[in-house]
Amino acid sequence: MARERIYLFDTTLRDGAQTPGIDFSVEDKIAIASMLDGFGVDYVEGGYPGANPTDDALFERKRTQNAAFVAFGMTKRAGVSASNDPGVNALNRSKADAVCYVAKSWDYHVRVALGCSNDENLDNIGRSVEATIAAGKEAMVDCEHFFDGYKANPDYALSCAKAALAAGARWVVLCDTNGGTQPHEVRDIVGAVIEAGVPGGRLGIHAHNDTEQAVANSLAAVTAGARHLQGTLNGIGERCGNANLVTIIATLALKPAWAERFETGVTAEQLEGLTRLSRSFDELLNRSPAAQAPYVGSSAFATKAGIHASALVKDPATYEHVKPEKVGNVRHIMVSDQGGKSNFISELMRRGITVAKDDPRLDTLIAMVKEREATGYAYEGADASFELLARRTLGDVPDFFEVVSFRALVERRHNALGEIVTVAEAVVKVSVDGEERMSVAESANGPVNALDMALRKDLGKYQAEIADLELVDYKVRILNGGTEAVTRVLIESADASGHRWWTVGVSENIIDASFEALMDSITFKLMKNRGHAGLAAAE
Numbered sequence: 001m002a003r004e005r006i007y008l009f010d011t012t013l014r015d016g017a018q019t020p021g022i023d024f025s026v027e028d029k030i031a032i033a034s035m036l037d038g039f040g041v042d043y044v045e046g047g048y049p050g051a052n053p054t055d056d057a058l059f060e061r062k063r064t065q066n067a068a069f070v071a072f073g074m075t076k077r078a079g080v081s082a083s084n085d086p087g088v089n090a091l092n093r094s095k096a097d098a099v100c101y102v103a104k105s106w107d108y109h110v111r112v113a114l115g116c117s118n119d120e121n122l123d124n125i126g127r128s129v130e131a132t133i134a135a136g137k138e139a140m141v142d143c144e145h146f147f148d149g150y151k152a153n154p155d156y157a158l159s160c161a162k163a164a165l166a167a168g169a170r171w172v173v174l175c176d177t178n179g180g181t182q183p184h185e186v187r188d189i190v191g192a193v194i195e196a197g198v199p200g201g202r203l204g205i206h207a208h209n210d211t212e213q214a215v216a217n218s219l220a221a222v223t224a225g226a227r228h229l230q231g232t233l234n235g236i237g238e239r240c241g242n243a244n245l246v247t248i249i250a251t252l253a254l255k256p257a258w259a260e261r262f263e264t265g266v267t268a269e270q271l272e273g274l275t276r277l278s279r280s281f282d283e284l285l286n287r288s289p290a291a292q293a294p295y296v297g298s299s300a301f302a303t304k305a306g307i308h309a310s311a312l313v314k315d316p317a318t319y320e321h322v323k324p325e326k327v328g329n330v331r332h333i334m335v336s337d338q339g340g341k342s343n344f345i346s347e348l349m350r351r352g353i354t355v356a357k358d359d360p361r362l363d364t365l366i367a368m369v370k371e372r373e374a375t376g377y378a379y380e381g382a383d384a385s386f387e388l389l390a391r392r393t394l395g396d397v398p399d400f401f402e403v404v405s406f407r408a409l410v411e412r413r414h415n416a417l418g419e420i421v422t423v424a425e426a427v428v429k430v431s432v433d434g435e436e437r438m439s440v441a442e443s444a445n446g447p448v449n450a451l452d453m454a455l456r457k458d459l460g461k462y463q464a465e466i467a468d469l470e471l472v473d474y475k476v477r478i479l480n481g482g483t484e485a486v487t488r489v490l491i492e493s494a495d496a497s498g499h500r501w502w503t504v505g506v507s508e509n510i511i512d513a514s515f516e517a518l519m520d521s522i523t524f525k526l527m528k529n530r531g532h533a534g535l536a537a538a539e
């Protein structure tokens with residue numbers, strides 16, 4: 001049976017630009033439009049020409065090759081013709097392929113927000129659509145507040161949709177602007193609109209996520225007959241965001257109930273780039289990807305639980321609703337106090353360490369991880385410290401150096417210019433091959449930085465090897481609180497090979513905790529240099 005086509009409309013650059021904290025430059029918009037254009041979506045809404053210089057500059061050229069490039073704006077105002085309305089002219093003169101008008105469809109809004117008559121609003125919708133078609137562009141209409149409007153006055157809401165349709169709009173898009181409509185209401189209202197004569201093949205949905213139902217509402221609209229879905233990358237958008245197009249794309253493609261009946265423009269090959277698309281977008285926004293994002297999050301196919309891991313290694317289908325590789329994600333079995341032998345064997349294998357299930361050293365390692373996690377360690381976020389603990393338990397880590405003592409102090413004083421400065425000083429004494437070496441360092445960036453500098457100043461024969469070691473991130477978390485508090489420090493390190501690793505330290509004293517994580521980082525680097533740890537060991 002031939003599958004029906006669902007049309008995907010991306011509004012990341014328009015409704016997404018209304019997200020608090022997000023501010024796109026023209027270059028950002030061009031880059032995102034091009035990411036979307038290569039991904040099989042049908043429409044890319046770029047913004048609102050006439051509203052701001054960024055969007056004016058964007059719409060001086062067409063920015064997509066495959067997807068239709070869409071300009072958004074409001075319908076003409078009452079009392080002026082479409083040809084004399086500057087807003088409508090800016091849209092129709094832009095280099096967009098299509099124009100998406102926002103039109104009021106709730107009579108209360110027509111009265112309060114627009115201050116015109118219901119009939120004038122209908123006329124504004126019709127004339128605006130006609131002007132766009134006359135300009136040689138595809139026209140579509142976002143019926144703002146359609147669901148709330150329909151509940152208040154179904155006849156008027158319907159007449160707005162029909163005015164758009166009669167004037168030739170390719171798509172009439174029902175908007176849940178305030179985001180409070182529930183899936184069963186969407187299904188009923190979309191069904192009623194189709195029943196009233198608006199064909200599903202010209203009907204779309206634009207759902208907001210204020211009750212976390214935007215994806216469910218979009219799919220409910222498809223169930224009822226709508227064939228055009230609007231959404232944004234990673235669900236950004238005004239207030240709580242829009243329907244997450246990433247989730248919608250994967251669900252339509254991978255869930256048999258949808259995939260057997262419908263197809264979108266996204267191919268199976270493009271789908272494998274979904275995780276990359278979602279993460280590249282976050283990268284561009286300079287924010288961390290949401291670990292628990294469906295399909296594409298780093299936790300979407302991760303398990304800590306021992307019972308799950310044990311079944312997963314026998315057959316991944318036991319605990320996965322789809323295969324991670326279908327969306328370009330990866331399975332991740334983690335080690336922690338929630339894990340059993342299967343988690344550990346799987347993670348050790350990934351690191352090139354083979355250990356039998358009945359090896360007593362495996363029991364020792366698991367017991368150590370669980371005991372240490374109970375005192376504050378967190379190994380799922382400290383891959384290198386876990387690997388060192390595992391290799392130490394298996395007797396694989398040499399004593400490269402020994403720290404005989406260290407001291408750190410912080411002083412607030414006047415400098416030579418009479419300014420008040422706070423300076424940290426550290427002294428570290430290490431022993432390499434039985435020979436003691438003492439290093440002193442001073443830092444304006446605090447005692448941990450001073451200790452790190454002193455520790456890495458003179459490691460004797462290992463000094464040259466750690467020259468490219470860099471500390472790139474440092475996280476501190478106080479556990480338990482109160483006077484009993486312990487501090488967990490996580491340090492991310494990197495070297496010239498581009499490899500990054502995390503180490504952990506825990507103590508009642510933040511300096512001790514930091515020092516422990518620093519020492520693990522250096523030891524891991526020395527192991528890695530010898531091909532005895534990290535990726536090199538697994539190859």
Ligand SMILES: CC(=O)SCCNC(=O)CCNC(=O)[C@H](O)C(C)(C)COP(=O)(O)OP(=O)(O)OC[C@H]1O[C@@H](n2cnc3c(N)ncnc32)[C@H](O)[C@@H]1OP(=O)(O)O
Nearest residue numbers: 018048050051052074075076077102103104113114144177
């Ligand atoms: C549900 C949505 O997401 S709709 C999209 C919302 N997005 C934005 O508003 C972002 C871009 N907007 C802007 O930059 C500005 O609001 C502009 C440039 C469009 C307009 O700015 P201004 O002319 O200063 O008007 P202002 O923003 O104060 O008010 C909006 C005006 O549009 C009118 N209007 C709103 N919707 C419509 C509509 N669908 N059709 C016709 N007029 C409309 C309002 O009645 C109001 O008119 P008034 O000034 O006569 O009261």
Ligand SMILES: CC(=O)C(=O)O
Nearest residue numbers: 102142144145175177
């Ligand atoms: C048009 C739009 O963004 C809305 O109604 O939510």
